[in-house]
Each structure stands twice: as structure tokens, then as C-alpha cells.
Amino acid sequence: LYQNDANTVAAETFANQAANCLSLTIMTYVLADYAGFGVNFQQIMIPELWVRRDSTSLLNRHVNLKLYEKPNASVVVVNRHDFEVDFNILERKRRYPKRSITKERVLAMFYNNKGVDALIDDNYDVAYAYFKKGILTDAYLVDNYTNLGIMYRRLGHHDYAEQNYTLALKIEPGDGTTLENLAALYTATGRHAEAVSIQRELQN
Numbered sequence: 001l002y003q004n005d006a007n008t009v010a011a012e013t014f015a016n017q018a019a020n021c022l023s024l025t026i027m028t029y030v031l032a033d034y035a036g037f038g039v040n041f042q043q044i045m046i047p048e049l050w051v052r053r054d055s056t057s058l059l060n061r062h063v064n065l066k067l068y069e070k071p072n073a074s075v076v077v078v079n080r081h082d083f084e085v086d087f088n089i090l091e092r093k094r095r096y097p098k099r100s101i102t103k104e105r106v107l108a109m110f111y112n113n114k115g116v117d118a119l120i121d122d123n124y125d126v127a128y129a130y131f132k133k134g135i136l137t138d139a140y141l142v143d144n145y146t147n148l149g150i151m152y153r154r155l156g157h158h159d160y161a162e163q164n165y166t167l168a169l170k171i172e173p174g175d176g177t178t179l180e181n182l183a184a185l186y187t188a189t190g191r192h193a194e195a196v197s198i199q200r201e202l203q204n
Contacts, residue, residue: 002087004051004060007113021087022109025065028085029103032067040066041106042084045097048176056120059177061143062088063106108138112147119151127151142168146178153181158189176202 003018010030013023025041032039044062051058064086115130128151134144149164162185168178179198186195 005117007110007117019087021062021064022106022113024085024087025063025106026110028065028067029106032065036070038068038070040068041101041103042066042098043101043105044086045099058116061109063101063109102138104138105141108134108141108144110134111137112141112143115144116147119147119154124151124155140171142172142175142178145171146175146181149178149185150181153185153188158185161185 001018002020004020006013006016006018006020006023008016008019008023010023010027013019013027019027029039029041042064044064046060046062048059051060064084066082066084068082111130111134115127115134118124118127118130128148131144131148131151134141135148145164145168149161149168152158152161152164162182165178165182165185168175169182172178179202183195183198183202186192186198
């Protein structure tokens with residue numbers, strides 16, 4: 001079953017028989033790797049998709065997994081077939097752009113999701129631990145920096161929040177989610193002209 005907030009490790013996903021695209025991808029990777037298949041992680045560049053959880057807006061990204069038979073020196077494969085494991089068949093048929101990503105990127109996404117779960121529950125120590133682990137796993141995934149900035153803003157640590165937003169924008173200049181949160185920070189700290197400038201950029 002598809003469950004948007006099923007941010008579970010492989011064993012839990014298997015036992016629960018419920019997953020989101022990331023936990024399905026992780027569980028399938030574990031099974032495929034054990035069975036000796038080759039795997040490629042893929043991020044699917046779907047249009048911006050937002051969901052609401054407990055009065056919090058969350059941007060959904062989409063990943064899936066491609067399986068293939070590993071080359072065997074003693075076997076000549078004439079027609080090799082690759083298989084994609086994905087919840088969303090319609091989006092695959094629309095042929096959105098996709099790019100290969102590393103296992104480290106997938107893990108960093110998972111830690112980010114777990115951090116967001118904790119952030120929604122106001123469990124800031126756990127959220128911090130997950131966002132930090134995500135950054136240490138893949139320092140170029142902006143989501144962990146942006147969400148860490150949101151946590152700091154909620155706690156009133158505006159300087160730390162701004163530092164994390166700035167780091168995120170150095171990695172991905174123009175990232176809309178980070179800019180929107182930076183604008184909210186500027187508004188909260190009385191820097192209205194800077195907030196308006198960002199909001200105009202976003203509208204454009």
C-alpha cells in the first residue's frame with residue numbers, strides 16, 4: 001500500500017506492507033542486492049507536488065529503482081531487460097526526466113524524511129540528529145540544510161537558520177523552497193525589503 005508518511009527502514013516496510021516511494025526503493029534495493037541484481041537509484045523530475053501534514057506543507061520528491069542483471073563473463077546476454085520498480089505508473093508513462101543518484105543521496109533523503117517527521121512532532125533533538133546525519137552522508141542535498149534552517153527559525157535561532165539557508169543556496173542557487181523560507185525569516189526579523197525582493201523573484 002502507498003502511505004505518504006511511511007518513512008521506514010527495509011524490515012519495517014516489509015513487515016508493514018506499506019511504503020512511500022523512498023521506503024519502497026530502499027526495501028527493493030535490499031532484496032535485489034541480496035538476490036544478486038544490479039541496481040540504479042533514480043530521481044524522477046516530477047512537477048512540484050505539495051502535501052499537507054499537521055498544518056505543515058511538504059514538498060514531495062520522487063525516486064525509484066532500476067534493476068538489471070549483472071554482467072557475467074561466462075554468459076553472453078543477447079537481450080538484456082531492465083525493470084523499474086515504482087509506485088506511480090502514470091508518471092513513468094509520462095516519461096519525466098530522470099537522473100541516476102547515489103546510494104548516499106538516497107540515504108540522505110531518508111534521514112531528511114525522518115528529520116521532518118521529528119520536526120512535525122516538535123522533537124527537535126531527534127530532528128537535529130537526523131538532519132546532521134543527512135548532511136554528513138551527502139553534503140550536497142539541500143533539503144537537510146533547509147529543514148535544519150526551519151527548525152532553527154522555530155526555535156528563535158535566526159542566525160543559525162540564515163546560515164543554513166545560505167549554505168543551501170550556495171549548493172542550489174535559486175532553490176524555491178529555500179528562498180521562500182528565507183523570505184519568511186526576513187519578514188520575521190523585520191527585513192521587509194529583502195523579503196519582498198525574494199517574493200518578487202519567486203513570483204517571476
